[in-house]
Amino acid sequence: MHHVVLDQWSRRASPLHRRDPRSKIIPLLIFLVVLATAHRLLPAISAGLFAMLCTALLWARVPLADVLARACLVLPFTLVFAGVSWIAGDPARAEALVMKSYLSALAVLLVVSTTPMPLLLRGIELLGAPRFLLMVTQFLYRYLFVISEEAQHMRKAAVSRGGSFRAAAGALAVLFARSYKQAGEIHNAMLARGFQGRFRPLSAPHFHAADAAFLVCASSAPVILRIALERFV
Amino acid sequence: MAALRWHDSQNRDTLETKVHIPDGFLSTPVWAALDMAGAPAVAVIARRAQRTFDEGKVPLLGVMGAFVFAAQMINFPVGPGTSGHLVGGALLAYTLGPAAASVVLTAIVAIQALVFQDGGILALGANVLNMAVLGVLAGYLPYHFWGRTRARRAAIFAGGALSVLISAVMALSELLLSGVRMPGGVLGISVGLFAVSALAEGAITLAVIGALERIQPEFIRQPAAGRSYALGAVAIAAVLLVTGGVLLTSTSPDGIEKLGQARTLLSTPFSGYGIAGLGSGWLPKAGAGLLGLGLVYGVCLMIGRRR
Numbered sequence: 001m002h003h004v005v006l007d008q009w010s011r012r013a014s015p016l017h018r019r020d021p022r023s024k025i026i027p028l029l030i031f032l033v034v035l036a037t038a039h040r041l042l043p044a045i046s047a048g049l050f051a052m053l054c055t056a057l058l059w060a061r062v063p064l065a066d067v068l069a070r071a072c073l074v075l076p077f078t079l080v081f082a083g084v085s086w087i088a089g090d091p092a093r094a095e096a097l098v099m100k101s102y103l104s105a106l107a108v109l110l111v112v113s114t115t116p117m118p119l120l121l122r123g124i125e126l127l128g129a130p131r132f133l134l135m136v137t138q139f140l141y142r143y144l145f146v147i148s149e150e151a152q153h154m155r156k157a158a159v160s161r162g163g164s165f166r167a168a169a170g171a172l173a174v175l176f177a178r179s180y181k182q183a184g185e186i187h188n189a190m191l192a193r194g195f196q197g198r199f200r201p202l203s204a205p206h207f208h209a210a211d212a213a214f215l216v217c218a219s220s221a222p223v224i225l226r227i228a229l230e231r232f233v
Numbered sequence: 234m235a236a237l238r239w240h241d242s243q244n245r246d247t248l249e250t251k252v253h254i255p256d257g258f259l260s261t262p263v264w265a266a267l268d269m270a271g272a273p274a275v276a277v278i279a280r281r282a283q284r285t286f287d288e289g290k291v292p293l294l295g296v297m298g299a300f301v302f303a304a305q306m307i308n309f310p311v312g313p314g315t316s317g318h319l320v321g322g323a324l325l326a327y328t329l330g331p332a333a334a335s336v337v338l339t340a341i342v343a344i345q346a347l348v349f350q351d352g353g354i355l356a357l358g359a360n361v362l363n364m365a366v367l368g369v370l371a372g373y374l375p376y377h378f379w380g381r382t383r384a385r386r387a388a389i390f391a392g393g394a395l396s397v398l399i400s401a402v403m404a405l406s407e408l409l410l411s412g413v414r415m416p417g418g419v420l421g422i423s424v425g426l427f428a429v430s431a432l433a434e435g436a437i438t439l440a441v442i443g444a445l446e447r448i449q450p451e452f453i454r455q456p457a458a459g460r461s462y463a464l465g466a467v468a469i470a471a472v473l474l475v476t477g478g479v480l481l482t483s484t485s486p487d488g489i490e491k492l493g494q495a496r497t498l499l500s501t502p503f504s505g506y507g508i509a510g511l512g513s514g515w516l517p518k519a520g521a522g523l524l525g526l527g528l529v530y531g532v533c534l535m536i537g538r539r540r
Contacts, residue, residue, distance in 0.1 A: 100257025130279035139295020151303035169440030
C-alpha cells in the first residue's frame with residue numbers, strides 16, 4: 001500500500017524530522033494561505049515556493065523524485081477542471097489551478113513525510129482541535145491496514161459468489177460485523193493494559209528553542225518571498 | 234480529489250463520487266468562510282458525540298472509520314459494466330448515530346487530506362461541511378422521521394441517496410461560487426452523474442442494512458417513535474429546495490434577482506430586497522429580511538401545532 005512509504009519516510013532522521021510537530025503545522029498553514037491568496041505574479045511566486053519546498057525536502061533527506069511524483073496524485077482531478085477552464089476561455093485560471101493544487105499537495109507531503117502520523121495528530125490536538133476527534137483519527141489510522149486486509153478477503157468472497165449486488169452487500173455486512181467485533185477486542189486489550197480514555201505518548205513533545213527558531217523562519221520565508229516579489233518585480 | 238472519475242478496475246468502470254476539493258480551487262472568501270463555519274460545527278458535534286459515546290467507545294469509532302475506507306474495495310454492480318462502492322455517511326448514521334457518524338467522517342476526510350493527498354487543508358472546512366456535517370445530517374433526516382413507519386425501507390434508501398447528492402451538489406456549488414468555469418453541458422453531465430451515484434448509494438445502503446439486520450439486528454439504531462410523516466416531508470423538501478437554490482444561485486449569482494424580475498411568474502412585495510413603501514436604504518432591506526424570517530417562523534409554528 002502506498003501510504004506505507006509515507007510512514008517509512010516520516011521515521012527517518014534529519015533536522016526537519018526532529019522538529020516539534022507544531023513548529024511544522026503553523027508554517028504549513030501560512031504557506032498555504034500565502035499561496036492561495038496569490039494572484040499577481042503567480043508563476044514567479046509559485047517557482048519561488050517550489051524551490052523552497054525542494055530545498056526543504058532535500059534537507060529532510062527524503063527521496064525528492066518520489067515525493068514530487070506522489071504530489072501528482074492531485075493532478076488527474078485538477079487537469080479535468082483546468083481543461084474545462086481552458087476551453088471556456090480562461091487559461092490564467094487553468095494555470096493557477098494546476099500550480100496551486102500541486103504546490104499545496106507538495107507542502108502537505110513535506111510535513112507528512114517528516115512527521116510520523118501519531119505525532120502529527122498529537123500536534124494538531126495540542127494546537128486546540130477537539131481531543132475526541134483526534135483520538136478517533138488516531139485509531140482510524142492505526143487500524144486502516146488491519147481492516148483493509150480484512151476487506152481484501154471479503155472482496156474475494158464477494159467475487160467468488162458471482163459478484164452480484166446481494167453478494168457484495170453480504171460481504172460488506174460481514175466486514176462491518178467483524179470490524180465491530182474487532183473494535184470490542186481492541187478495547188478490552190487496551191483496558192487490560194490500563195487504558196483510561198486517553199493516550200499517553202511515551203515521549204511527550206517538548207517545544208525547544210530550536211523549534212521556536214524554526215517556526216519563525218519557516219513561517220516568514222513564504223511571506224517575505226511574496227512581498228519581495230510583489231514589491232520589486 | 235476527484236469529483237467524478239471513471240476508471241478501469243477489473244475491466245469495469247467504477248463510478249466514484251468523491252467530493253474532496255483540493256487546495257487552490259476555492260476562492261479565499263469561500264474557503265475562509267467555510268473554515269470558520271466548519272470549526273465550531275465540528276467542535277459542537279465532537280462534544281455531542283462524546284456525551285453519547287463514552288471514551289471507552291473511541292476504538293469503535295476509529296475502527297468504523299477504517300471500515301468505511303476499506304469498504305471502497307468492495308464493488309457493487311450498478312449498471313451494465315459499471316460498479317460503485319459504499320460512501321458510507323448514511324450507513325454510519327444508522328449504526329452509530331448522526332453525531333458519532335459525523336465525527337468518524339471528519340476523521341476520514343482529515344486522513345484523506347493528509348495521507349492520500351485527496352482534498353486540501355485550507356479546503357478542509359468545505360470538505361468536512363459537505364461530507365461529514367451536511368451529508369450525514371441529510372442522510373439521517375428521512376430515517377429520523379420515517380425510520381419507525383411502514384416507509385422504513387424507503388427512508389433508508391432516500392437517506393443514502395440524499396447524503397451523496399447533498400455533498401456532491403454542495404461541493405459543486407462551492408466550486409462554481411469560487412469562479413471555476415463549468416459550461417452548461419459539463420454542469421448538466423456532472424449533476425446527472427451525481428444523481429446516478431446517489432441512487433447507487435441508496436441501493437447499496439439499503440442492501441447492507443438489510444444484510445446486517447439478518448446477521449445482527451442490534452447493530453442498527455432505532456429512531457424514537459411518534460414522528461409525523463408530514464414534518465419529515467417538509468424537512469426533506471426544505472433540504473432539497475435549499476440545495477437546489479444554492480446550486481442555482483452559484484451558477485448565476487444574479488439568479489435571485491432574475492427571479493424577482495420575472496413578475497409575471499412570481500410577484501412579492503419584497504422584490505429588490507426591500508419593502509416598497511419604505512423607500513431605500515438599509516432599513517427597508519433589514520425590514521424585508523426580518524419579515525421574511527417571521528413568515529418562515531410562522532409557517533414552522535403552524536406545522537408544529539398540527540402534530
